Amino acid sequence: MDAIRVLIAKPGLDGHDRGAKVIARALRDAGMEVIYTGLRQTPEMIAEAALQEDVQVVGLSILSGAHLALVPRVREVMDAHGLNDVPLLVGGIIPDSDIASLKAMGVAGVFGPGTNTEDIIQHIRHLVPAA
Amino acid sequence: MIEIVPALLAGDRRALARLLTRIENESPGAAEALAALYPHTGRAHIIGVTGSPGTGKSSLVNAIAQAYRAQGKTVGIICVDPTSPFTGGAILGDRIRMRDLAGDAGVFIRSMATRGSLGGLSRTARDAVRALDAAGFDVILIETVGAGQSEVDIVRAAQTTLVVDAPGMGDDVQAIKAGILEIADVLVVNKADRPGVDNTVRALRTMIETGHPVRRGQMTTHHGQVMHLEADPLPPVDDSMWIPPILRTVAPEGQGIPEVLAAVKQHRDYLDQGNHRHQLERHQVEFELLTRLEAALMARFLGALPPQAMTELVDRVRARELDPAAAVEALLKLPKS
Numbered sequence: 001m002d003a004i005r006v007l008i009a010k011p012g013l014d015g016h017d018r019g020a021k022v023i024a025r026a027l028r029d030a031g032m033e034v035i036y037t038g039l040r041q042t043p044e045m046i047a048e049a050a051l052q053e054d055v056q057v058v059g060l061s062i063l064s065g066a067h068l069a070l071v072p073r074v075r076e077v078m079d080a081h082g083l084n085d086v087p088l089l090v091g092g093i094i095p096d097s098d099i100a101s102l103k104a105m106g107v108a109g110v111f112g113p114g115t116n117t118e119d120i121i122q123h124i125r126h127l128v129p130a131a
Numbered sequence: 132m133i134e135i136v137p138a139l140l141a142g143d144r145r146a147l148a149r150l151l152t153r154i155e156n157e158s159p160g161a162a163e164a165l166a167a168l169y170p171h172t173g174r175a176h177i178i179g180v181t182g183s184p185g186t187g188k189s190s191l192v193n194a195i196a197q198a199y200r201a202q203g204k205t206v207g208i209i210c211v212d213p214t215s216p217f218t219g220g221a222i223l224g225d226r227i228r229m230r231d232l233a234g235d236a237g238v239f240i241r242s243m244a245t246r247g248s249l250g251g252l253s254r255t256a257r258d259a260v261r262a263l264d265a266a267g268f269d270v271i272l273i274e275t276v277g278a279g280q281s282e283v284d285i286v287r288a289a290q291t292t293l294v295v296d297a298p299g300m301g302d303d304v305q306a307i308k309a310g311i312l313e314i315a316d317v318l319v320v321n322k323a324d325r326p327g328v329d330n331t332v333r334a335l336r337t338m339i340e341t342g343h344p345v346r347r348g349q350m351t352t353h354h355g356q357v358m359h360l361e362a363d364p365l366p367p368v369d370d371s372m373w374i375p376p377i378l379r380t381v382a383p384e385g386q387g388i389p390e391v392l393a394a395v396k397q398h399r400d401y402l403d404q405g406n407h408r409h410q411l412e413r414h415q416v417e418f419e420l421l422t423r424l425e426a427a428l429m430a431r432f433l434g435a436l437p438p439q440a441m442t443e444l445v446d447r448v449r450a451r452e453l454d455p456a457a458a459v460e461a462l463l464k465l466p467k468s
């Protein structure tokens with residue numbers, strides 16, 4: 001069975017990862033293989049882990065409010081690593097007013113506070129072409 | 132998939148990552164690529180790192196990899212974590228302890244889940260090690276939780292196996308099962324900054340001294356059964372036995388790591404004396420061929436069974452019309468398609 005592989009990463013400086021862990025567990029319970037890399041990941045670390053682990057999706061959890069600065073940087077470094085085809089999802093404290101800007105930066109899905117994890121699972125299944 | 136072989140050999144990391152996925156998925160094309168890579172393997176020193184959950188294996192792998200990098204050696208790492216038997220998913224979190232290795236082009240880390248089958252994992256992990264070996268990494272570290280037979284089978288692919296224990300892991304003697312101690316070339320008591328470390332070291336020493344020494348590779352367990360492999364045609368040139376040293380480390384501080392590298396080097400030198408390496412490799416290859424043959428025969432046999440044959444026999448065994456041994460005899464006698 002080919003499991004869907006997802007990287008869940010926390011870029012930026014905010015210091016707790018409860019939300020990221022909740023998502024990681026929900027994805028595992030949905031039968032996915034979740035690579036979790038811990039706090040304070042630089043865009044370079046995220047792109048490198050995504051490449052080595054050959055994940056099909058990268059999910060960023062950002063609570064610091066720095067998403068408009070961090071996300072384009074992660075996308076850029078991933079593209080520079082040849083990962084243009086790997087979709088990026090963003091979750092955390094994201095105001096609705098920023099969703100359009102994030103999507104314009106190439107983000108394939110934005111999940112704000114109160115998102116049902118089932119929606120994220122469905123979204124990932126939809127993004128990953130059946131092997 | 133075969134077309135990525137030149138890129139992989141030239142050091143293309145994406146090509147390597149892609150092949151590892153194909154190997155894990157047992158996808159078409161992986162076997163051809165592995166066949167093309169096989170002549171390029173056999174250079175790396177392969178080190179297994181196993182032990183109970185939370186003993187500090189990932190922290191040790193991180194520290195050991197850094198120490199090899201300081202010597203200018205490149206390092207490939209495979210971290211195996213269990214798949215949830217209920218959902219088929221897994222959380223692979225070993226990279227959390229390996230952030231010191233980020234940004235180093237001389238390191239490649241790959242996380243693998245155990246997935247379904249027992250024999251399947253040791254097969255795919257071995258192939259993953261070969262892909263890293265062909266990609267040119269000087270040292271390959273494989274981390275597995277020392278929980279069951281399939282994990283033990285994985286580290287059997289290693290030339291040097293580190294078994295990691297730590298104080299405070301519950302009953303010290305229980306923490307490391309006899310079967311896992313038997314495969315240790317180096318015993319590492321990590322978390323040596325914690326109280327109780329002397330007790331852990333003492334317990335391990337007693338276990339080693341009272342254990343029945345088994346010449347490594349002479350005997351091997353296969354799915355829990357002890358299997359005696361065919362005798363080596365060459366007489367042993369050097370009969371000396373390797374006694375696993377017990378080393379103390381504090382992995383996050385790098386304490387004791389030079390000693391671990393020195394012990395690995397000594398074990399490597401030991402393998403190069405007499406015909407130890409020759410014997411180890413011969414037994415590893417024979418074990419792998421038998422495991423693969425078993426899987427291939429099983430797949431072929433089951434694929435050729437008439438439909439319903441298995442279900443009918445299961446029902447008859449349940450109904451006490453046949454005993455299990457007779458049912459297997461009946462399966463073997465069925466006409467194959």
Ligand SMILES: Nc1nc2c(ncn2[C@@H]2O[C@H](COP(=O)(O)OP(=O)(O)OP(=O)(O)O)[C@@H](O)[C@H]2O)c(=O)[nH]1
Nearest residue numbers: 184185186187188189190228321322380381382383
């Ligand atoms: N005090 C102390 N803590 C340590 C040491 N080595 C590791 N740890 C801590 O022990 C915990 C587990 O370490 P890991 O390296 O993740 O252990 P592991 O054996 O890889 O764990 P699993 O992969 O989950 O089985 C972490 O919180 C580490 O920071 C050590 O030498 N001393």
Ligand SMILES: [Mg+2]
Nearest residue numbers: 188189225274
């Ligand atoms: Mg670990």
